[in-house]
Amino acid sequence: MVIRQSVLIALVFLLGATPAAHARDIRIATWNLGWHLSQTEAKEWIRDCGQPFALNPASGLFEPATAGATKPGWELKWGRNAKIKWDIAVKPPCDVYQANFKIVPVTEAAYRKRAEQLQDFVRTNLDPDIITFQEVSGATAVREVLPNNGVDYEICSFDTFKVQRLAIAWKKNLGTGSDCSVIAPLSLPDLAAADQVRPGLSLTLQIDGKPLRVMTVHLKSSCVSPLEDRGKLDGGGEACAILQKQVHPLEDWLEASSASMPVVLMGDFNRNLSHEKNSIPKSAIRSDGSDPASPLPTGVLVRSLYGEVNDGAPASSALLHLEPECQVNPVAKQLCERSKRELFDQEALKPLTKGESLGCRNPVGLDQMLVSASLSVPDPAIKVAIGRFGGTRPAGPGHPDPLLAISDHCPSKATLRF
Known part of the structure; x- marks a missing residue:
């Protein structure tokens, strides 16, 4: 009798342990590659940036020209208000790669070299099962x-x-994918075409017979932190007003998707969610103090994107925010931890941007990883250093091609136990 009971107990234990035994570690990562093009597209972009431009007095714009006082696109003054006949919705501006604040003209050979370096970096430092770009x-x-x-x-x-x-x-070998869908509401289609922003992208994966929904986003820029006036979501200016409009479609996607499966939400939020978490209490998430789990009243503004979207209602929509550690060296680790609670200007972030540290121009505060609270995350997320690959060096004697930065962002990675 004792033997039979022991056998039964052992069987119950084994059967109960079966799901855990089939748990699978999945490496996830996200990375903004900074105006990244295919080699064919880059060839055309390099050609167009190298063509001569001249000022057209009638339009007040620099336009492609073959006569007059011309200069190549690489030598023009770019920026948000550039006076150049050029549509950055179609192709990147010509000032993507710079060294010491001067534009570095790109060659086809340099762009191919950058792609090779990216391949090596992804293989050696990330080896992701899932990666969003x-x-x-x-x-x-x-x-x-x-x-x-x-x-x-x-x-x-x-x-x-x-x-x-x-x-x-x-x-x-991870599993099959379906429902690869552009999430158009995030682009704010009610705005004029020129003012519309980037949509989201969503995918459903079947992994070992279980579904997982993945979404990547790149939200409106220039409304980063509630710790500065221009970053106050309910009054920081035009950029914050646009980001404010993206909150509702993001929450709609989360609630609909998480109802039937766990989710992974990663990308460039252009928003410091750690600052929101650490500085905005639940009672101040909305401008009227109402509960973020309730429907948003008409005319009420949101102050915390994180608090409004991740309100835990319904329960299946609750998310874990994976705040990455910067393990490249002790100084970087300390600065990264402080940056989750303090507002740093570009000068204070310089130690992180150096080649011996993280190396990227935008090291912290923009890129975010969130996963369903039902998922297990055994280890801290990591901000992966790109080091010297984050810098661009111009061509010179003995090396006719420049060396291009692989990105102005550092990737983030984590492991899910699924």
Whole structure:
């Protein structure tokens, strides 16, 4: 009798342990690649930036020209208010790569070298099962920077909207993907076409018979932190007013998607969620103090994107915010921890941007990883240093091609136990 009871207890234990025994560690990552193009698109962009431009007195714009006082696109003054006949919704501006605040003209050989370095970096430092990209032109551009030209990956992307697009790549042996969908409401289609922003991109994966929904976003820029006046979501200016409009469609996606499966939400939020978490109490998430779990009253503004979207109602929509550690060295680790609660200007962030540290121009505060609270995350998320690969060096004697930064962002990575 004792033996039979022991056998039964052992069987119950084994059966109860079966789901855990089938748990699988999944490496996830997200990375903004900074106006990244395919090699074919880059060739055309390099050609167009190298063509001569001249000032047209009638339009007040620098336009492609073959006569008069001309200069190549590489030598023009770019920026948000550039007086140049050029549509950055279609192709990047010519000042993407700079050294000491001077534009570095790009060559085809340099762009190919950058793709090779990206392939090596992804393979050596990330090796992701799932990776989301921002600021990529499409699937071809992504495939060219994945190890072995992406032969082991499937890719979900699109070729509509503006050139700063999104992509999700996953290893073929992870599972099958479906419902690769552009989340158009995030682009704010009610705005004029020129003012519309980037949509989201969503995908459903079947992993070991279980569904997982992944979404990547690249939200409106220039409304980063509630710790500064221009970053106050309910009154920081035009950029914050646009980001304010993206809160509702983001929450709608989360609540609809998480009702039937866990979710992973990653990308460039252009918003410091840690600052929101640490400085805005629940009672102040909305301008009227109402509960963020309740419907948003007409005319009421949101002060915390994180608090409004991640209100835990319904319970299945609750998210974990994976705040990355910067493990490259003790100084970087300390600065990264402080930056989650303090507002740092560019000068204070300089130690993180150096080649011996993280190396990227935008090291912290913009890129975010959130996963369903039902998922297990055994280890801290990591901000991965790109070091010397974050800097651009111009061509010179003995090296006719420049060396291009692989990105102005550092990737983030984490492990899910799924």
